[in-house]
Structures are given as C-alpha cells and as structure tokens.
Amino acid sequence: MKKDIKRSGLLASTAFCSAALSVLAMAPLAHAQDAKEAKADEPVEVVVTGSRIRMPNITAISPISTVNAADIQAQGITRVEDMLNSMPQVFAGQGSFYSNGSNGTATVNLRGLGASRTLTLINGRRLGPGVAGASAADLNFIPASLVKRIDIVTGGGSAVYGSDAIAGVVNFLMDDKFEGLELQATTAQYMHKNDNAIQSVVKARGFALPEENVVDGKTKEFSITYGSGSDDGRSHVTAYATYMTNEAVLQANRDFSSCSLTGGATFTCGGSGTANPARIGNFQVAGSGASATLVARSPAYVYNFGPTNYYMRPAERYTAGAFATYKVNDKVEVYGELMAMYGTSVAQIAPGGIFAGTQTINCDNAFATAQQLSVMCGANAGSSTANFTGVVARRNVEGGGRQSAFSLTSYRMVFGARGELAPGWDYDAYLSYFSNTATQDTLNYFMTPNIAKALIARKDASGKIVCQSVIDGSDPACVPYNLFSAGGVTAEALAYLQAPGGNKRVNNQKTLAFSVSGDLGQYGVKSPWASKGVGYESRKDSADSRADYLSKSGLLSGAGGADPDVSGKTSVKEIYGEARVPVIEDMAFAKDLSFELGYRYSDYEISGGLENYKVGIEYAPVSELRLRTSFQRASRGPNINELFTPQVVGLDGSTDPCAGTAAELAAAGMTPEKCARSGVTAALYGKIESNPAAQYNGLGGGNPNVKPETSDTIALGFVAQPSFIQGLTVTVDAFDIRVRDFIGGVGADLAINRCVDTGNPYFCGLIKRDSQGSLFLSNNGYIINTTLNVGSLRTVGADFNVDYSAPLSRFGLEDLGSVKVALTGTLLDQYKIQPLPGDPSYDCAGYFGSVCGTPNPEWRHKMRVTWNTPWNDLAVSAQWRYFGSVDLDATSEDPQMKNVGLRRATDLKIDAYNYLDLTAAMTFKEKYTVRLGINNVLDKDPPIIGDGNGGPAGPYNGNTFAQVYDVLGRYAYLTLTAKF
Secondary structure, eight states: HHHSSOOOHHHOOOOHHHHHHHGGGGGGGOOOOOTTTSSSSSSEEEETTTOOOEEOOOSSSSOEEEEEEHHHHHHHSSOOOHHTTTTEEEEESSTTTTOTTSSSSOOETTTTTTTGGEEEEETTOOOSSTTTOOOOOGGGSOOGEEEEEEEEEEEEOOOHHHHTOOOOEEEEEETTTEEEEEEEEEEEEEEOOOOOHHHHHHHHOOOOOSEEEEEEEEEEEEEEEEEETTTTSSSSEEEEEEEEEEEEEEGGGGGGGSSSSEEESOOOEEOBOOSSSSSEEEEEEEEGGGGEOOOOOTTTTBBOGGSSSEOOEEEEEEEEEEEEEEOSSOOOOOEEEEEEEEEEEEEEEEEOOOEEEEEEEEEETSOOOOOHHHHHHHGTOOOOEEEEEEEEEEOOTOOOEEEEEEEEEEEEEEEEEEEEEEEEEEEEEEEEEEEEEEEEEEEEEEEEEHHHHHTTTEOOOTSOEEEEEHHHOTTTTTTOOOOOOTOOHHHHHHHEEEEEEEEEEEEEEEEEEEEEEEGGGTTTTTSSOOOEEEEEEEEEEEEEEOHHHHHHHEEHHHHHHEOOEEEEEOOOOOEEEEEEEEEEEEEEEEEEEEEEEEEEEETTTTTTEEEEEEEEEEEEEETTTEEEEEEEEEEEEOOOOOOOHOOEEEEEESOTTTTTHHHHHHHHHHHHHHHHTTTOTTTTTTTEEOOOOOOEEEEEOOTOOOOOEEEEEEEEEEOOTTTTTTTTEHHHHHHHEEEEEEEOOOHHHHHHHHHHHHHOOHOOOOOOOOTTHHHSTTOOEEOOOOEOOOOOEEEEEEEEEEEEEEEEGGGTTTTSOOEEEHHHHHHEEEEEESTTTTSSEEOOOEETTTTTTTTOEEEEEEEEEEOOOOOOEEEEEEEHHHEEOOOEEGGGGSSSTOOOOGGGGGGEEEEOEEEEEEEEEEEETEEEEEEEESSSSSSOOOOOTTTSOOOOOOTBBSBBTTTTTTOSSEEEEEEEEEEH
C-alpha cells in the first residue's frame, strides 16, 4: 500500500498543528504586513492581502506566505515564474520550459488546482488574462525588479476579490514609493556536464550525443527605476523600464534528452514512425535515384524527434510603466498606474511532414522505380487508373522544426481616487483597463490538401514530372513531392507544401470599483461591527480570437487540429462587504478575540447570481500565540473559452489501450472482449497501430450551458512568537479545499480506460474509431471530451513557515553580524480527484504519471540561511530546496489509477530531490551592490521518465517534468546594482 496509515484529512492536519505547538523552534513563517520597522506602540496602517479593510496593526486571519524583494534578488531570477515555482504551495504552470503546448505566457498554479483557479493581483487589483478567453494572468507582465513583496493566500478569496480565487490569490505589491535612481544589470547562464548514465542507451541506438561540457541558455536583463516625491509630500512618481532576453536551449544539448526514451525493464530510445526516408504502407524507402527500392518496414526505423525540441524557449521582453500619486487636499488623493509589456518567444518542436495517415499515390508515379511500383501496387504497377491507398509518412527534415512564434503586447491602466470621507472612514474608487494582444505565427507546417495533390506525380507532354493537378489545370501551382528517393525533395516542392499559419487573439478587461472602509471603534462601538468595509465592483471581459484560413480549417499537417475562431463577452456586477469584530481585548487568558466576516454577491450576465462568503476567528490567549481558523466559500465563473470555443477534433489523449499487437495487448490484459467495448472489431484486434508519440484525437470545445465552479476552504492554524526565543516567528496552517462542479472534460484517457474496464455505455459512447480502428490516423477517430461540469477536486494539507533572525553575539560570537533562517514547507495529505459526480475519488498525493500528471510530493520545502556579516555590507546565503519522492500512479492499487501495462521498472519512482543554491552580495559606498550566485550548485540531473508515464506534452518535456525540476543544470548569475 502507498500509505501504511490512512490519514483522516483535515483532522490529521489540525492535530499536527496542535502537536507543533510543543516544537516551536523546529517549525515555519508568514508575514502579514510590512510593519517590522515600526515601533511596538506606533500604529501602522496597512492593507493585508485577503482583506480590503484598512486599519492599524491588523493581523491576518487568512494564512499568508510572503516572498520579499530580498528573496527574489537572492534567487538571481529574471522571470517571476521561477521564483514562484520554488514555493511549495505552487505547482508547475505554463512557463519557459513549455514548448509543445505553449501559449507563450507564464502562469501560477496554486495547490495544483489549475492556473485558471488562481487569481493574480497587482497592488490588490486584478490583473487581466494573459491569453484571450482564458482566466490566468501572464506573469511576464510583472517586472521582478520593482516587486516589493509577493503575498500568497491559498484557499478561497472570492468573498474579497471575486471570481477565480478558488485556489487562492497571488498579490504582487510594487515599490511605488521608490526614491532615487537605480540601475541594475543581470547576466546569467547554465553550465552543465553531460555525464548521465543514459548515454549508453543513446550510443547503442546510434543517435548523437552533445558535448561533455555545455554553457548555454544565456540570459540578460537590464532595468532602470526612478522615483521622486515633492518636498511637501503631496505627490510622488515611480517609473521603470526593463529589458530581458534569453537564448534557446535544445534538448539536443543534454544527454538525458538526446532521444525520446521509452521505459521498460531498461530505457530504450524510441522515436516517431514518421521518419525519413518515407514509409509507404508496411514498407520504407531505401536508396536513391534509379536504384531506390521499397523494403520491409523495420519497427526500429524511427525518427529521433526529441533533440530538435526546445527545452527552454528563447524570449525577449520589454516592460515599462509608472505609478503616481497626488494629494489634492486632506480628503482626496488621486493615483494612477500605467504598465506595459511587449514580449516575443518561440516554441519549437520536431519537423513536421506527412504524418501517418491514409494517403493516395498513383500507381504510375513518375518518381517511383519499377521495383517500388511493383511492391506498392502489385499487378497494377504502372497503371494510370489504379492507385495505392494506405498509410504514408515522411518527416520534413528539409524544412526544419515546427515553430510557433509568439508576440504579446499588454498594457494596464488604473486611475483612481482615495481619501477620507469622514474621520475614521476611508474610500477608494478606481477604474482599471487591461488589454492584451497576442499573435502566433506557425511556421514549417505542411498544408494537408497540398500533400494529396503533390503525391500524384506524372509526366506531362514534354516529359517533365508534374502534378496531375497541373496537367488537368485544377492547381497549376502544384509542385510534385518526391518521397521515393533519398534527397529527392526540391526547394520548389517544399515551398509549395509549406505554408505559414497563425492567429491573433485580443482580450480586454474593464473594472469599475468603489469601496468604503471605516472604524466604528472611534464611536465607542467595540462589537459587533468595529471595522467594516463595503463596496461595489463591475467587471467586463471580452475576447476575440481569429485564425487564418489554414489554421482554423485544420489544414496544417501536424498542428494538432483546427484552431477555431472564438469570440465572446462576459460581465458581472458585484456588491461586497467585510467586517472585523473585536470581541475581547487585553483580558486574562484573552489578549484578543476577533471575528472576520465577508460576503460578496456576484450577478453574472450568463451564469446568474452567486454568493461568496467567509467567516474567520482569531484568538490570542497571550501576546506570543495567535490561533486562527476560517471558512470561505469561493466560486469561479466559466471563462470565454470554456463557454464559446467551437467544438473541433484535435490532439487530446495519450493512451489507446487497444492499440498494438495481439501479444502486446495480451500482456497488458486487454482481451478482445474488453477492446470490443471501445469499438474494436475482431478483425481489427491486434492490428491497430499505436501512436509512437503517445497522442490521440479528442473532440474538444466549449459549452454555453456550463455552470460556475464553487469551492469551500477550511483553514486552521496558529502564529507563534515565543518570548523565550527572541526573533522567532512560526506559523502552521492546515487547509482543506474542496472544488465542486469542476469545469473541464471527462478526459480522453479516462473515458476509454473506463469503457474497456467497465463497459459503461456512457463512456463507450464517447469513443469514435475510424475505419481502421484508429483514434489518430484520421479526424474520423476521436474521443468526445467537450467542456462540462464534471466531478470535484479536494486537497488537504498544511503549510509551515519559520522565520528566525538573531545577532550572532547571542551565541557568543561577537562582532560577526547576524543570521537569518527562513523555511517554508507544505505537507500534502490528500489530492483527490473525482472524475464524475457519484464516482469514487482517487488520491494523487505522493504520485505522478499519466493519471495524476506532474509530481505531487507529500512534502516540499525551501529553507534559506543568510549570514549578514559586519564587513562592507557582505551577506552570504545558502538555500536548500527539497522536493519529496513520488511513486508512479500505475503502481497504486486504486482501480482508477492501477495500470499494469504502465508499471515499467524504469519509471516506478522518483526519489526525493535536494538542490543547493548559494549567493553572496556586497555593497560598496552604500551605492553599488554586486551579487553573485549559483543555483543547483551540484549540477543535479532531473529525474528521467519514459514516454507514456509523463502525461501530456507540455508539463512533460524532454523525458522529464521540465517546469518542475531543474533540467538545465547549474545556473550562475551576476547582478550589478547602482543606486543614486
């Protein structure tokens, strides 16, 4: 069994919280506010993420983890996504290490509940979607150099911030009160030694290996920040501009990704049956010119598609913006925020071509030799009226990798006024506008209709080899494609077959908001409503996606399906209110007892009315210990893509359990009876070709009748600052998040596996096989996987934070400065998925694979120890990043995860991963800072997982989970900062 003791969800986590009270010095931290510099008795007014109430010295009831500017600088990162991905609450989302399946953005995915369920804020205000029609924001928009603090609130924030905050909120607080001029430059690169044991596998297959020592992935970033306020303090302006560029890294540059690995008793190099020379039926081309032949197809003859894929996409990005405030009088302060970004990036996967599908070739093809025509057409060889019809495949090695060139332009404007309505009553009103335009140019793809015409080649009256469509006049531009001879492809044929495609996506978001916050305590009112805030918010989203004719019609071979036009609008009007109720203050055994209440009513134009609310309790028996618990109801309205995307066939699933030889099916327990349930006839059993790239078709698309998701979050924890250990802060917070009416599809793999296992007519009815029994050879074979409200999600665990700082003199080390220790960790007790209402749930905590996706370790943490020396402001720090071990989901005894066929010895387990990062910074003359650092000091290789057990392309890239682990090796950086 995976777990010897069955935990009881939230109760186990909360019990652990109570036990942790006795080991405060060993546990973890989260800061709720930046008020450390204030005197103990000096009120500091702050806004804590998770509440819109403004009041002095507030302590958050909602659990908050914080990443400050020092943390960001110590990582040496130039991408915000990299900083967040190191946090144990964050799971891999879109990022620079996505190539196949990339949309050019970077997203944050809290708790593994999906980026669309994480709300991203800038200064407490919503950041619009990074891609038209979606929900998730693009982190590339945020300049890392200007981030003062990142607050992470996990588990339900809709009562405060509205839709999409089901998993939580990530709030980027910008340094909008910056003073002076700062110039900063960072250069970084990866350094890796290729010495992985997998080299023997690659050599045995005859594939190329990279150099032993590589230096690549160079990154450069420059930023300038200027801030100035008026002498009387009435106005302030902060402006910034940044530039970042990073080079591409191919999978060919790492030995462990030099071929696409297939797991088993040992690893072997796999590949694609779409290779070069061409495949025609069950034969392959050999030789060239007049001596070219067709020989029996060897199963080992495949194309090594891995090396041409990008591990890390090249990117270039410009950002600029300004934050300004002006105090008109004692009652009114106006403010504005202007932010803009322009970025480009390129995703590259292996060359395309004619992928294994049914094609027609004339039996008198002028390029074919007599032997080839005889093998292909038999007695009809040379006939002008007969054709060969069957599987044809050839890799377009002449054209280069298939590329998606992304260009994103985004800007955000906020204009508002805030101030005092009356003594103790504040208001804030603003209008924000966010706009994003994204273009995607697809290059080096074949046009499907042109393939068919280019394969019918005959001689014209002058003896020149031309297309039949040239002879009959139906397509005078056609150039014939010679797949019968090595080196037979001409530049003219390539120009005819290849065509650029693309799309343009535009989305806009408009928000109008007004809120009032007041302190009733000034009137002698201590309860029930001592502090409160009320407000109104109206938000409108619009999206329009337009593809060119070839893309929207699905006429680009190897593009994964059609890219339909999507257009739609959604709007919502909301009213909300919050109250903080102090019940007891400064009494025996009750230093403080407070309640926090929140309510938001959302009226969606399409989905109707939704209610979100929260209830929180905070109890401090003594000043050193603060207990807190909360319940939050959150919701997410369907986005434009989920509502309005047309239904089309495209790549979706990864596994057809009934594809393969009869021997392979028998070994996996796939009997003829089981496969018959999924539409496999007795004549086709054991004869359906497997897709070597583990890709199968699905019918996907939106649904205007889909309902909003809802979630309930229970949190229970404590904050301890024991007086007997000065400088120590510990927080432990258990969480239990349940998401109902999950918006998604049934899942292509789940549908077919459920069908063959149970024969359930609902699931079997979703499977549509083509005439050859295939789910990928043509668009007539697919699994229906359109948008629905399906099952539920539940994640249970606990967050631990420890922060300790002290002068070393406390330990008898005089004149040696101070030390700071910060640890953040997450225990994942349950990560349950219920595919459909009424279904049993399966638990992915501690697992990875084709069912559970990216690794879900039961424990993750990062811990940084910083020594602030007394010498020239020198600070040295070391960070330990830990990623717990995970097992292959197929090894589970849960029938929904158990898959004997995928229990490969090579993939059964990923051991725990430890990374060491080092950095040192020194400041000279109080103006100049030099920071040197190395992440993944020991150049640790990522875990290697065979194709099929890694799940879908995107998260699984280059035989590993590239957005989860450090895949490129040692990362060294140098940052120079000058402040004036």
